[in-house]
Amino acid sequence: MKVTIFGSGYVGLVTGTCLAEVGNDVLCVDVDERKINMLNNGESPIYEPGLDDLIARNKAEGRLRFTTDIAEGVGHGLFQFIAVGTPPDEDGSADLQYVLSVARSIGEHMDDYTVVIDKSTVPVGTADRVKSAINEELEKRALTSSLEFDVVSNPEFLKEGAAIDDFMKPERIIVGTDNPRTTELIRALYSPFNRSHDRLIAMDIRSAELTKYASNAMLATKISFMNELANLAERLDADIEKVRIGMGSDPRIGYHFIYPGCGYGGSCFPKDVQALERTAREVDYDARLLNAVEAVNYRQKQVLVDKIHNHFEGKLKGLTFAVWGLAFKPNTDDMREAPSRTLMEALWKAGASVQAYDPEAMGEARRLYSERPDLELVDDPMSALKGADALVVVTEWPKFRSPDFDEIKRNLNTPLIFDGRNLYDPAQMKDAGIAYYAIGRGL
Ligand code: UGA
Numbered sequence: 161m162k163v164t165i166f167g168s169g170y171v172g173l174v175t176g177t178c179l180a181e182v183g184n185d186v187l188c189v190d191v192d193e194r195k196i197n198m199l200n201n202g203e204s205p206i207y208e209p210g211l212d213d214l215i216a217r218n219k220a221e222g223r224l225r226f227t228t229d230i231a232e233g234v235g236h237g238l239f240q241f242i243a244v245g246t247p248p249d250e251d252g253s254a255d256l257q258y259v260l261s262v263a264r265s266i267g268e269h270m271d272d273y274t275v276v277i278d279k280s281t282v283p284v285g286t287a288d289r290v291k292s293a294i295n296e297e298l299e300k301r302a303l304t305s306s307l308e309f310d311v312v313s314n315p316e317f318l319k320e321g322a323a324i325d326d327f328m329k330p331e332r333i334i335v336g337t338d339n340p341r342t343t344e345l346i347r348a349l350y351s352p353f354n355r356s357h358d359r360l361i362a363m364d365i366r367s368a369e370l371t372k373y374a375s376n377a378m379l380a381t382k383i384s385f386m387n388e389l390a391n392l393a394e395r396l397d398a399d400i401e402k403v404r405i406g407m408g409s410d411p412r413i414g415y416h417f418i419y420p421g422c423g424y425g426g427s428c429f430p431k432d433v434q435a436l437e438r439t440a441r442e443v444d445y446d447a448r449l450l451n452a453v454e455a456v457n458y459r460q461k462q463v464l465v466d467k468i469h470n471h472f473e474g475k476l477k478g479l480t481f482a483v484w485g486l487a488f489k490p491n492t493d494d495m496r497e498a499p500s501r502t503l504m505e506a507l508w509k510a511g512a513s514v515q516a517y518d519p520e521a522m523g524e525a526r527r528l529y530s531e532r533p534d535l536e537l538v539d540d541p542m543s544a545l546k547g548a549d550a551l552v553v554v555t556e557w558p559k560f561r562s563p564d565f566d567e568i569k570r571n572l573n574t575p576l577i578f579d580g581r582n583l584y585d586p587a588q589m590k591d592a593g594i595a596y597y598a599i600g601r602g603l
Contacts, residue, residue: 336368
């Protein structure tokens with residue numbers, strides 16, 4: 161089948177590449193010439209495990225192509241995916257200018273029946289706006305009655321770092337449409353990923369659009385709830401890690417996504433919770449729980465900073481901190497809304513400097529903070545510790561889980577660890593003579 165993907169960002173590239181991998185003829189379109197040049201030279205503009213090889217193979221075998229030519233893109237696919245960015249506006253709502261501009265281009269150039277698929281995370285009601293934008297262009301060409309199209313909401317549920325697997329083995333394929341014929345076309349397109357049992361859930365467009373926000377908001381709520389409980393546990397001399405295991409054993413609660421930490425980050429949860437709050441305001445609904453989820457997360461990103469301030473009684477000027485982990489989570493180089501940024505910016509503000517290491521996000525850190533004299537990016541975890549007054553663990557990369565604590569002690573000025581991910585055993589830290597601060601571990 162012929163597929164066009166507008167937007168060669170994270171979602172678009174993974175979608176296009178995986179659809180090509182199962183034999184479709186995929187054309188990816190992006191206005192960013194630099195990105196398209198990179199892809200045409202066989203380089204991926206994003207880091208995602210397994211993606212580079214898949215792009216190279218499908219490109220070499222002629223099923224995956226890249227272009228900046230929008231008209232060529234519209235001319236190519238029966239399926240036209242809109243997977244462009246929806247950055248938050250100043251007020252937190254999703255900025256739809258890129259989505260609507262693709263819709264207008266489709267209306268301007270299409271010459272056959274087309275299935276237009278919203279893949280970007282877009283507020284409820286966007287499919288209607290996409291439909292109107294296409295219709296306006298068709299009207300200009302006096303083609304409204306002769307050219308048909310359908311708009312589908314098909315939100316993505318990829319996790320960065322596991323995106324290929326998530327796409328190839330989806331837990332669900334949400335299809336929002338008001339035309340049953342379109343559901344069957346989408347079913348055919350997704351059939352290679354929908355074999356063992358039917359995972360396709362068809363519904364109306366608005367419910368599909370809301371399902372995406374509802375899922376992310378629910379997950380963010382779980383995290384903020386656990387972080388709230390962690391802060392409480394600490395003050396009650398209880399251990400949130402024990403509480404977590406006790407809670408998770410109830411299958412109605414479950415073990416997934418109840419890890420306390422130094423706050424959620426990334427391009428999705430912060431943006432989507434804010435956008436849903438904004439949507440609620442627009443329909444005069446005071447979404448109190450969503451507001452609280454966001455407020456708790458904002459505070460949680462300060463928790464490590466507060467612990468450091470308390471330990472050093474506010475005297476951070478001239479101190480050096482080793483930071484392990486800059487990406488918002490492991491297996492990505494993404495630092496959008498990362499807790500490491502809140503931490504480092506607070507340390508710099510207080511006059512301290514940072515020696516940081518991350519297995520993948522060094523390039524991104526260099527791009528974001530190239531001007532900072534108080535940031536030194538080092539090549540391995542132990543080098544970050546040399547001459548530092550404490551180690552702060554911010555991202556739970558596997559290689560930080562079982563370090564040589566003797567070496568840590570030898571390298572640090574004082575044996576002191578602030579752990580934002582509860583990676584270590586407090587009792588072991590005590591035995592090793594390391595002062596240890598974790599999240600929600602009051603004992
Ligand atoms: C999230 C969702 O998990 C995906 O299902 C969704 O498709 C995606 O957003 C999206 O909307 O595109 P992602 O942002 O890649 O995926 O990252 P997650 O693995 O969900 O982690 C988000 C944040 O929550 C990270 O900062 C992580 O450290 C934090 N987290 C996660 C916790 O603090 N505790 C947990 O128990 C789990």
